[in-house]
Structures are given as C-alpha cells and as structure tokens.
Amino acid sequence: MTTADDKREQINYISVDSAPKRFAGPVSVWQAPRMLAVFTVLAAAQLWLINTDTVAQIFPNRDYVFSQHNGRHAIAIRIFLISFFAAFAAFSSGGARGRILFGLDMTLTFLAGCAVFDLANATAHHLIGSSLSLHFSAITSGLFGFAVYSFKLLERGFMPARIRIEHIPVSQLRAFVRLGVTIVIAAGVAIWVGGMDLYLVQLMRDWTLLGGIGPGVFLFLPVLFGQLYLLAIYDVLTANTPEFKPPVSVIVPAHNESYIIRDTINAMDRAAAHYGGDVHILIMNNNSTDDTEEIARETLAACRAAKGRVINVPKPGKSNALNAGLDACETEFLVRVDADTLVGEDNFTRAMPYFTDPSVGVVGGVPVPPGGALFDRARLLEVLVKHGFYSVAMGAVNGVVGIPGMFVVYRTHHPRYLGGFVEGMNGEDTDISLRIGELGFHSVVDPKLRYVSEVPSSYSHMREQRMRWFRSIYHISSRCRDLIYGGGKTLRGKVILPYMLINSARRAMLVPLIIFGSLEWGLGFNANSPIVWQSIVAVATGAPAIMAVVASLLNGVPKGIFALPEYLMFRVLRAYFTLESMLSILIDVRAEDLERVIRLDIVPDKPIRVA
Template sequence: MSDPPKASQNEYWSVDSQPAKLSGRVPLWKAPAVLVTFTVLGALSLVVLQNDALLGSFFTANDWVFAPVPGQHFIAIRHFLLAFFVSFGLFANGSAIVRLKFIADLVGSFLAICLAIDLLSIFLWQAFDVPISLRNLQIATGLIGFAVFSARLYTWGEMPAPVHMAVTPAHPLRSFGRFGVLVVLAGVLSWWVNKLDLQSVSWLRGRALLGGLGPGVFLFLPSLFFMMYLLAVWDRRKEKETKDFAPDVTIVIPAHNEEYIIAATLQAIDKAAERYSGQVTVYVVNNNSIDGTFAVANTTFDHFAYAKGRVINEPRPGKAHALNTGFAAVTTDLVIRIDADTQIDPDSLRFALRHFTDPHLGCLGGVPNTRGRSLFERARLAEVLINHGYYAIANTAIDGQVAIPGMFAVYHSDLVRQLGGFAFGLNGEDSDMSMRIGELGYRIQVDPQVRYESEVPASYAHMREQRMRWFRSAFHITARCREATEFRNPSLRGWLVLPIMLLNTAVRTMGIPLVIFGLIELLEPFDTGPRPLWTAVAAVILGAPTLVALGAVLINKTPRAILYLPEYTVFRMMRAYFTLESMLSIKLSGRQQKSPIQLPELEQITLPLAPEPDTLEARGPASV
C-alpha cells in the first residue's frame, strides 16, 4: 500500500464533534482550573484534617472514616474523592445553581455510603469478631466513589433519549455462567499466587510495576482477561468457515471534507476487491462537503479496475444521515461501513466476509494498524493492539463486546434496517448499532486478521476533538440502550459491561488528579500519618497497564510496538486529561431521563428512500 497523502488541513470539527443538546465546548483553561483548584483544596484541607485536634479525635485514620477500624492505609482516598467532587463540580457545564446541587448530591451520596459501610464494618467486628482492615475498607470505598461519580454524572447530565429495543441475547445463561466460572478461577489463581513468596513479584513491586499492591490484587483482572482471551481463541477455532465464501457486498463511506484522503481509501478498496471473488460495490456519501470530495471520489472511481462505485450527495450534515442515505441504496445482504480516512489491507474483505457463513453472526470488526511515523501513531499502535486485538477479542468469549468501531464494520443490511438505521445527535452511533445487534441475539466478533489503517490525528487539536467525542460515547450509549440495563432483561452487556464502561471512564477522569494527590501525600511536610509508597504513585502512570500492554503486543505478534510502550505511557496520561475535558463538556440539568423512544415493530422499520437518480454518479468498470 502506498503512503497516504498528508493529513487534512481542516479543523476536524463537524456537527458530530459535539451534539448540541448534550454537550458544550470546553475552553482550554477549564481543565487546568479544575486541577489547580483540586491541588489547593486537596492540600489545604488535608493539612487541616491531619493537624486539627478536634477533627483528629473523630477521624483517627487521617481520612474521613467514621469509625475506628484496625490497620492503616497509604492514601486518604475518601479525602481525594471529596476534593475532586467539589473541584469538578465548580467547573462543570451547567448554571451555578445546578453545579452547586450537583456537588451537594455527589458529596452527600458518597458520605452517606461511607457512613453505612463504616457502621457495617463496626457491626461485623463487634458482633462476629470479623474485623475489616482499614486498607480493604478504603479500597472498597474508593471503587464506590468512582461508581458514584459516574452514576451521578449520568443522572445529572443531558443524555440521549433511550430507544425501545429488543433485549433477547442468544445465550444469557452461558454468558453469565462463563463469566462466573472465570471470575472464580481468576480469584483462586490470585489467592494461590498471593500465598507464594515469589522474588519476581517482589522485584516488580519494587519497580512500581505493581504499585505496592499485593500480587493477589494485581493478578486478578489480568488473569481474568487472559482466560477470557484464551476461551475466545478456542471458540474461534471451533467455528466452521467456508474460505471461498464470497458474497456480493456493498461498502458505504460517509465523507465530509475528505478530499485529502478519499482517493487513498478508495484505491485500497479496489486492491482488496482484486483478491475477492464477489462483486464489490462502493457508495461514497458526500455529506455536505465544501471541498473537492465529490470530484476526487468520482475521478478515483473512473480508474477502478475491480470494484465499482457511485457518489451519493447527502446535504444534511451528520455522519448518521450520510450512513442512512447510503444504506438505503444497498441491495446486497451484507454491507460494510468504512470511514473515509481508513485504508483496508488487500486481504481484509475475504478474511472478513468468510465468517458470514454463520447466520448467527450479526456484526464483525477488525484491528486497526498504524505505521509509527509520529508520536501519536506509535502510541496509537500500542493502544489498538490492547483494546482491539486483546480486550475486544476477550469480551467475545462471554458475548460481552459492545463496540465495533465504524472504521471498519460488517453488518447484515436487513438488521440495520430493522433497527431503524443509525442514530443522529449522539456520540457513538457505531457502538449503538453493534450493541443493539448483539442484544437481538446475534454474535459480535472481532477478527485480528482483518486489518486496516485509519488516520491517527497528527495535531493536538485533532486528537482532543476525537477523544472528547469518543469518551462521551460511553455515557451516550448507556443512556440510549438503557433498557438493556434493566433488571427484567437478562443482559450481560447491560448489567455488567455498560456499567464497567462508565466506571472505567470515571477512573480515567481522575487519573491525573490521583497522581497529584499521591504526590501531595508523599511530599506534604505537615503530614502526620502514613505516607503512600512512591511505587503506588508511580504505578498510576506505569503499573499493571504497562505489563498488560506488553502481553497484548506479544499476543498480536507485533514486536516493534514494544519500542512504543514508553510513548504509550505518556499517551495514557494525555488520554486521561482528554477524558476530564470530555466529562466537563457534558451539560448538567438534573432532569429525569426521558421515556424510551417508541419505534414501530422492528420488521416494519425501513431506512429513508434511496436518493433520486440524478444524485448518483456511476463509476468503475461497469455500471452499478
């Protein structure tokens, strides 16, 4: 594949960057203001808490712990969370009164839960002689604090209206059963290793890779996901494929101001069509472009040798509008959506479509690739190998994968029609579609052999816009698919995966403040209590994610990405900063969630009518 042209010179901003009803722009000063406020508030209030005699008599643990419990801890996690709640709320996106109410709700909810937990720990200690150590108490309340933040932001924030959806996963008992068994096995393994005095573990802990955590705590999640990954690979080997299965397929490409790269994207498709025996039809949906996208696409189609294509004009701005217009013209059973800045590998079509001999497969994705030509590209390679080449595949073992990114996604066209097309006015229309297809009872799969190169932002501004949009999508998809989270619907995605997505977003939002607070406790000269280990502070930046990244790189047989792990570590902190900005963009209102959108019966839903003939330009070796 030849080198793609230079990166776009536009501002990368579109109607999809920031859904107007759900979010607002975040000035560049706002996140630094949150961090400065947090640093001052956290440090000063910590000095008062740890040095005031009256407060010290009530809170003997040097944290807001309401009961004397045995043991000690190395970070005042409750104090950290309360300081962050106030600092974040002061600069959140809402009126002054709404922000104050939001802060009161966050602080009040968290303190009430902490009080209940402390009283329960006293009861267990006094009634049954089962003391809960302070460290374990703090770990539990820390996780609860992250959950409280994500839950209250979800409730107070403006969210998409939920859609009335069918929640009929194919094998809920198998999914929950597999997950339960793997959790037990991971717990037993972690407990067993914890009983061993391994010098290798001590060495890792001393170098901040375990962050001072016991090996049992450290091993649980990595071992759980590794077993899930192995199970997914086992499932994959049991699949029955017909390698020469090559049905006709349509590719839909939404394009907004993509003159600079659309030719490379189309040329890559034509090369892939050369190795694919089925007919490949391409629709470029020119979505309100003001550059030469239309002309460049048509010129490229004129030189097609193996595929054939058309340009469709869709004047309404928005990727969902472009996708729905393109899908309306599709007549094949299978359809692929590809982003306009994505170049697929020559074998991607034949590798992807042969899976669809299985009628229960509803959606399939691949693994992105980069060439490592810049800092962002090198860090992005490590990121995609972890998220797409490891975690996404592991999730398929329990039918828990939610998102198949729109960079490259294969669907049954009738399923997209049944679900009413792609949703407009939210972030994550691709995840919404794959999530709902999975909840209909179809498999969602990722094939690491299906590779493609998608443009990595070359500038800070572009990366910021992209990540703020991506990180909001976890909240938007959870709200949109709210019915999957209800108790009456036995959905592992709804009950477990979506809440974990929100929890993970909360953890990432507080990543940089947690490092700052660790340094405050480590260096603060008036601290009278135990100080955190420097390894525990460093592990927020390094720690377990570094070891998981190394494993994912090796599993995906991409050794050159090992050299990029230091840059990926820096990128993770930048990603945490963008997550903080993304959460600050969510509009607060405190209004109740809207009632589900009532759609017609699924089989009656159709996409908009195909465009009029004069908006279609046939190109390629033969007319479509």
C-alpha cells in the same frame, strides 16, 4: 507521490459531531487546568486540616472515616473524591445553580453511602469484636465514588432519551460456563501466587510495576482475560468459514476528506480484487467544502474490481451520511468504512465467511496506525490492548458491546430493522452493534483482520477525537439504559455497561489522583501514610505496562514493546482528554430519574429470530 499520512498535519477536523448541540458545550483549553488547580487547593487544605492535632482526634484514620478500621490506607480516598466532586462541579458546563446542585448531589450521596458502610463496620465490631481493614474500606469507597460520579453525571447531564431495547434471549450456557470456569481458575492462580514469596514480585515492586498492589490482586484480571482470549482464538481457528463471496455494499461517510479519499478508494479496489465478489462503493459526500467529491468520482471511475458512485448528503453529521448510505444499499451485506481507513487487501475475503453462520451479526477487526506521526506508536499499543486483546477476549463469552465503525460488516437488514444509525449523539457505531447483539446475534472480532486507520497527528485533532469518543459511553448508556434498569438480565446491561461507566470515571480521575498522591507524599502531613513515590508512578505505569507487553506478544507485534514509554505517557494524556470530555457534558438543574421511562422510541413488533 505524497502519502496520506504525510498530509495529516493539514487536518484540523471539526464537525457537528464534535459537540452535539443538545448534549455538549465547548470546553476551553484552560477549563481543565483551572479545575485541577482548584482541586489541588481543596485537597491540600483538607489534608492539612484533617492531620492537625484537634481534627485528627476525631478522624484518627486521617480521612472522613466514622468508624474504627484495622490497618491503614494508601491515600485518603474520601477526601480525594470530595475534592474532585467539588472542583469538577464548579467547572462543569451549565448554569451556576445547576453546577451547585450537581456538586451537592454527588457529595451528599457519596457521604451517605460511606456513612452506611461505616455504620455496618461499627455494628460488626460491636457484635463480633472485629473490624474490616481500612485498605478494604478505601477500595470500597473508591469504587462507590466512581459509581456516584458516573451515574450522577448521567442523571444531571443532558443525555439522549431512553429507548426500548429489544432483547431476544438465546442460549448463553456456553458463555456462562466459560466465564465461571475462567473466573475460578483466575482466582485460584491469584491466591496461589499471592501466597508465594517470589523474588520477581519484589523486583516488580522495586521497578514500580506493582506499586502497593498485591501480586494476587494484580494477576486476577490478566489471567481471566488471558484465558478468554485463548478461547476466542480457538473459536476463530475452528470456525466453519467456507468460501463465501456475496455482493457487498461499502458505505463511506466523507466530510472534507480530499487528503485521503483517493487512497481509501484504491485500497477498497485492491480488496475487491482479492475478494472476487461484487463490491459496490458508496461515497457519502457529507457537506464537504473541499474537492472530496471530484476526487472520489475520478478515483471510482478508475477502479478495476469495484464499482461505485458518489451520493451527496447535504445535511451535516456522520449518522446522516450513514443512513443515506443504508437507504441506498441494495445488497444483503453492508460494510461500513471510515473515509480515513485503508482496508487490508484480505479484509472482505476474511470477514464475509463468518456470515455463513446465521448467528453472526457483526464482524470487525483491529485498526493499526499508519506510522510516522506524533501519536502513532502509542496508538499501536492502545489498539493492540483494547481491540486486539480485550475485545477479542470478550467475544469468547458473547460480551462484545461495540465494534468500531472504522471497518465493520453487518447484515443490511439489522440496521434497517433497528431504525438506522442514531443521529445527534456520539457513539452511533457502538449503539448499533450493541443492539444487534441484544437481538441474539454474535459479534466477532477477528485479530487477524487488520486495516490502517488514521491517527490524529496534532494535539488539537487528537483532543477533538477523544472528547467525541469518551463522551459516547454516556450517550450510549443513557439511550440504552433499558438494559441497565430494565428487567432483562443481560451481560452487557447488568455488568459490562456499568463497568464501562465506572471505568470512564476512573480514567477521568487519573490525573487528579496522581496530583493527590503527590500531595500526600510530598507534603507529608500524615507521618503514618505508607505511600511512596513508587506507588504514585505505578498508578500510570504498572499494570498498563505489563498488559501492553502481553497484548503485543499475543498479537504477534513484538515491536510494539519499544513504544511502551510513549504509550504510558499517552495514557495520562488520554485520561486528561477524558476529564475534558466529561466537563463538556451540559448539566441540567434537575436530575432525571433514570429508572423512569419518559419516552420509548417505537421499534417494529415483529422480532428477528436467530436461524
């Protein structure tokens, strides 16, 4: 029999969710290359100009730096960011006036912030006779530039309206104690190693694994997340999980899934047999034009352990299908499974006992690729790092923002209480998990709960998927901006969501940064620049490679290390897709005041309390 992964090349997936009409426009495959070409010209021209004798006398640091700093920088980060802002705005989705105002807004805001920073540095130099290092100035300017880009895109992009996020405070003492202790230990290790003259560190630099980053700076985050990961594993191992087999409903939104729906249902039937409790499968046939419905009905009728039915949802959109399934659900617990996911035999059995703890609201696991297609090996390392390491680690401090909708379990009452799954935007799964977390419930990511999830096998399908995924952080941050700008002091709202936005900006700028570093090194306008080719390579290979190895070993999948070359190349491709995704966001002429409440959706007055 032909397997599902053999048929993936038939797929050219497209749906109304690919580009929500109110918030995203089509992006030509040539739009990003043209933008990068313009960026390259702008950057090269500015690098040449600032290194001419006349201009170099005004800017001796060979960047738009307006006060004297000690030392030197690796790259002219301010020239890089201004070049990027101008090129990105020129090719963003919107009218000419909106694009011009967007570019000016980013550039002027960034320059104003840099001017304040340089003034403070000049004042410090005048008062105490000492200046900050140029390296520190470059790092600060870069982080500020990432933030300007992200938040100006939120302000000027057409985004989902703000809603009121109900936050129910619960004790976070253990989480903050854990976070504080692990930060102190990570800082201590970083400082200790940074002061050592180790042959290994020099070897890593020679192999381009560190580039220009000091070992102390590099070690901080891995040591921090490594500790949190071990604490999360301890929580999983010591969790009180007695046998618990309540009836569950499984909702499966399906749009043109004839190539895999039979395998999906059969996998759930096997999991139901292992589980031993009642399992009700609801296939939500969402406007399919193939024979998804017929195959699903035939396969459900042949199931031995599970029962199920097909419900037709003519209105297109995954959230419409999910909400119809939510309405049809008659059990206390709800499992959401994507139609291209093959659940593991023990998934229901392993997930449900967590709900004997009344503080648990969401349970998920780690997706693994089926193998055998173009991107599967790279995707394996990606999920081990993101879901099998970082997401698991964040669970130790109750900091999980979202759990993927490929396989996730809820208490049915929670999505209903929150008004169902949001429609008309990307990121409905993260949105619902985040809001359940803010109700005071814990999200569990069990690294041993694994299931097979489809990986696109063609470039066009991967591009469509990633543009949806990467756009979602902006949709979620806009809709849930109450957490960022509201009065509540939550870890997700004040730390994690802003970090995710800034990290999205960093990823969107990765390809331009590689181009810019190559210009600085290859053109050689600045003879005093310390940049070497190893630093350029390390941008895409250094820390990511080491973290991928660590994640593979911690998850017990050492074979993933052999996929390291594909993974590192895939990270660059993923960054390119991020850039394309950001270019798809529709730009408005006017900037929205993100702190001002325009409209708040109404949620029930009666709060949910953690038992």
